[in-house]
Each structure stands twice: as structure tokens, then as C-alpha cells.
Amino acid sequence: MTQDHLETTLFGEPPPEDSRRSRRQRQRRGGKGRRLLTLLLAVVLVGGATTMAFTLLKPVVSSLVGGGDSGGGEDFPGPGEGDVSVTVKPGDSGESIATTLKTAGVVKTRTAYLEASGADPAASSRIQAGTYALRKGMKAVDAFTILSDPANRQGPRLTIPEGLWASEIIPRLSKATGVPVADYEAALQNPAELGLPAEAKGKVEGYLFPSSYEFDKSTPAASQLKQMIALTLTELKKAGVDPADYTRILTVASIVEGEVNGDADRAKVARVIENRLDDPNGPTVGMLQMDSTIHYIEQERGRAGTSNEARNSDSPYNTYRVKGLPPGPINNPGAASIEAAAHPADGPWFYFVAVNPSTGETKFAVTQAEHDRNVQEFNKWCSENRDKC
Structure with a gap:
């Protein structure tokens, strides 16, 4: 077979005229075809080598990237056995949790856990710091389900x-x-x-x-x-409190907290405080006269009343001698007292007294005479409960 016929067979060229010029053209076209064929063969060889290299190196890459996973997303069949405590620390990422679980033997690979958590981002966001009871050899999705339920935390409450x-x-x-x-x-x-x-x-x-x-x-x-x-x-x-009033409201709230047992009375006690503060010439001449502030000075609990000696203290927290609010809060009040201090009830009261400190029953009064009658009820309770007064 001649060269011309070979080129025709390979590249599909029609039989050319037998001339020197035509042969040169055919030779140029044949050179290009051979170069193209060589290039295609090279691509095939390189592609095959790349595929083989990827197949061979994949476990090594997975091990390096996955923090020691040698089986990609391989998983235990579960349900697991034994008990193991796992602690999720504040700020732990999903990657950190995956590492902790694999190190503890809970999951077979980090990848398996990350795939389980990645399939449910909403549940992942619910994972909180704390200690959880798990098993060794769990399915990753089962371990993830336990961690994503805050009710499963075992940290000290x-x-x-x-x-x-x-x-x-x-x-x-x-x-x-x-x-x-x-x-x-x-x-x-x-x-x-x-x-x-x-x-x-x-x-x-x-x-x-x-x-x-x-x-x-x-x-x-x-x-x-x-x-x-x-x-x-x-x-x-x-409660809608302006930042400039934070400490003032907390101070009022702390007095409310120290004086009241029942939620229903908090806003009324807050009103008594404000009424006394607003009227420096009123019945208490601007003094709050609250026993809770005396208890704070003495750092003593367990008694409903105060002694004459304690009420003569020179402390700025002594509201029996110092007009206005004390320098700051006298305890750490809860939400109900903060709300009451921020939004006192409407009313004319200047007085209140817990006539039964055991039950928290409190009576409010506008006049001194009315208040004196209520105090008599309190004194009667004290006479019957001397260890608490």
C-alpha cells in the first residue's frame, strides 16, 4: 500500500491527482492528522493515569483532611454498647464535635458525623455546650440526634x-x-x-x-x-427601660423583691416607693423606711422586722435615716420585680405591711391611722411567731 493510500485510509481523503503539488498538500494534511492523533493518545494516557492516581491516593487524602478517618464516611452499624460521657465545650464547631466523638470511639469516622449534621442544619444549630451520655460504636446519625436535643444534657443545673x-x-x-x-x-x-x-x-x-x-x-x-x-x-x-435608668430601676426592683412575696403586690409596692420619693414633704418626708435595706446592711436573713439599733445605722443604705433611694440595688431581682419597678400600679398608697409574712399577705394604706391598724395585725403575727420577728 502506498503512502497516499495509507493517508486516505486513515483520514478519509479522496484520491488526489498524481502531481507533486498535490502530494505536498497531502503530506501537510497528514502531518497535522498525525499530530492530532498523538495529542489524543497523550490525553487518554494522562487521563488514565490521573484516574488511577486518584483512586490510589483517595484514602490518604481523606485521612489527612478528615482528621484520621481512613474510611471516608464509614459508619458503625450501631446501636453501640457501654457508656461514654462526651462534653461539648462552649464555642465548639461541628468539626470539633466530630473529632471529640471519633476520639471517644462513639462514631467510626468524623466524616460520618459531619454528613449527619450537615443534612440537618437546623438541628445542628440547637447543639449546646454540656455533657452527654452516649455509647461506643453508635451510628453517627444516632449520636447527632442525641446531641441536638438540649434535654439530653447532663451538666450540673x-x-x-x-x-x-x-x-x-x-x-x-x-x-x-x-x-x-x-x-x-x-x-x-x-x-x-x-x-x-x-x-x-x-x-x-x-x-x-x-x-x-x-x-x-x-x-x-x-x-x-x-x-x-x-x-x-x-x-x-x-420592660422598656432606658439605659440611663438601668441602675435606678434595678434599685427599686430590688426593694420590691426584698419586701414582697406575692406577684400581685409587686406593682403596688413599687407605687408606694415612687409616692414616697415624689413627696419629700409627705408622711415619710421622702424616706423609704424599708426593712429590706436594713437587712442588706446587716447581711442577715430570717427575720421579718428590724431592731431600733439597726435602724440607727449610718450606712447610706439606711432608708430610715437617708432620704431617697439607696446608692444601688440591695439584691438581684427577678423579671416580675423589674417589670413592676418599670411600670408601677396607679394608686395613692404611702404605706404597706405584710400582716402575715408566712403567707405574704400584704395590706396597703393611704393614711397613718389606717396603716397603724394594719401594723397591729403584723404585731399579732409576731407575737405568735417570735422566732421569726
Whole structure:
């Protein structure tokens, strides 16, 4: 077979005229075709080598990227066995959680967990810091389901009741979490970093919101205090309080908290406070005369009344001798008292007294004579409960 016929067979050229010029043209076309064929063969060879390399190297790449996963998204069949506690720390990302689970033997690969969490972003966003009870050898989706339900957290739950002093709250936090009291005291030296507003003048009293918390030893003291302060600020905003009035409202709210047992009376007690403050020439000549402020001075609980000696204290918190509000809150009030202080009830009352401190029954009065009759009821209760007065 001639060269011309070979080129015709390969490239489909029609039989050319037998001339030197035609042969040169055919040779040029044949050169281009051969170069194209060579290029196509090279692409095929390189592509095949790339595919083979990817296949061979994929497990190595997955291991490097997946934090030690040697099987990509391989998963345990579940349900798992034994018990293992896994702690999700504040700020942990999905990647961090995946690593923790794989290290603990809960899931077979990080990838399996990440695929489970990535399939449900809404549930992923519900994962909270805390300790969870899981098993070794779980299916990744089962482990994810447990973590995404806050009800499964097993961290210590601490409840701070309304009306406690800061001096009572700090030891409670320390006892429940294991974080030393010294850590809280050190954190309080940097009030701005805790989110305490300038209006507070560096004093945390009144800003530690009473609620239930899930703090543990892994939660720094500063983070705990910051969360409590943030909740107080949230309640003040919900009540529509101007930032410039935060401390004033908290001071009124703390007195309400210290004086009242029943929610129904809070707004009325707040009105008594405002009425006394608004009328410096009124029946109490501008003094609040609240026993709760005396209890704060003495840092003593358990009694309904106060002694003559205590009411003669020179403390600026002694509302029996000093007109106006005390320098700041006298405890840490809850949401109901904050709302009452921000929105007092309408009424002419200047007096109130808890005629039965055990039940919280409180009576309000406009005149001194009416109030005196109510005080007689209180004195009768005291005579029957001497250990509480």
C-alpha cells in the first residue's frame, strides 16, 4: 500500500491527482492528522493515569483532611454498647464535635458525623455546650440526634432564686461548678469585660439575673457572670427601660423583691416607693423606711422586722435615716420585680405591711391611722411567731 493510500485510509481523503503539488498538500494534511492523533493518545494516557492516581491516593487524602478517618464516611452499624460521657465545650464547631466523638470511639469516622449534621442544619444549630451520655460504636446519625436535643444534657443545673445578694450568689456558683471563688472575684475586677454597663459604676449587685443555669468547671467564671448580666440587661430592655435608668430601676426592683412575696403586690409596692420619693414633704418626708435595706446592711436573713439599733445605722443604705433611694440595688431581682419597678400600679398608697409574712399577705394604706391598724395585725403575727420577728 502506498503512502497516499495509507493517508486516505486513515483520514478519509479522496484520491488526489498524481502531481507533486498535490502530494505536498497531502503530506501537510497528514502531518497535522498525525499530530492530532498523538495529542489524543497523550490525553487518554494522562487521563488514565490521573484516574488511577486518584483512586490510589483517595484514602490518604481523606485521612489527612478528615482528621484520621481512613474510611471516608464509614459508619458503625450501631446501636453501640457501654457508656461514654462526651462534653461539648462552649464555642465548639461541628468539626470539633466530630473529632471529640471519633476520639471517644462513639462514631467510626468524623466524616460520618459531619454528613449527619450537615443534612440537618437546623438541628445542628440547637447543639449546646454540656455533657452527654452516649455509647461506643453508635451510628453517627444516632449520636447527632442525641446531641441536638438540649434535654439530653447532663451538666450540673444550678438555680439562683430571686432576691439573693451577690455575696450569696458567688459561693453558690463556686460550689455548684467547682470554679474557685477567687476566679469570680478576679473577674469582677473587670466589670466592663463582663458587659456591666457604665451606669452600674462597677458594682455587680442587682445585675446577676436569677434563673437556672447549666454551668460546669469548663465554663470560666467570667463567662458565667457575663451570661447572668446579659440576661438582666435583656429583661430591662423587655420592660422598656432606658439605659440611663438601668441602675435606678434595678434599685427599686430590688426593694420590691426584698419586701414582697406575692406577684400581685409587686406593682403596688413599687407605687408606694415612687409616692414616697415624689413627696419629700409627705408622711415619710421622702424616706423609704424599708426593712429590706436594713437587712442588706446587716447581711442577715430570717427575720421579718428590724431592731431600733439597726435602724440607727449610718450606712447610706439606711432608708430610715437617708432620704431617697439607696446608692444601688440591695439584691438581684427577678423579671416580675423589674417589670413592676418599670411600670408601677396607679394608686395613692404611702404605706404597706405584710400582716402575715408566712403567707405574704400584704395590706396597703393611704393614711397613718389606717396603716397603724394594719401594723397591729403584723404585731399579732409576731407575737405568735417570735422566732421569726
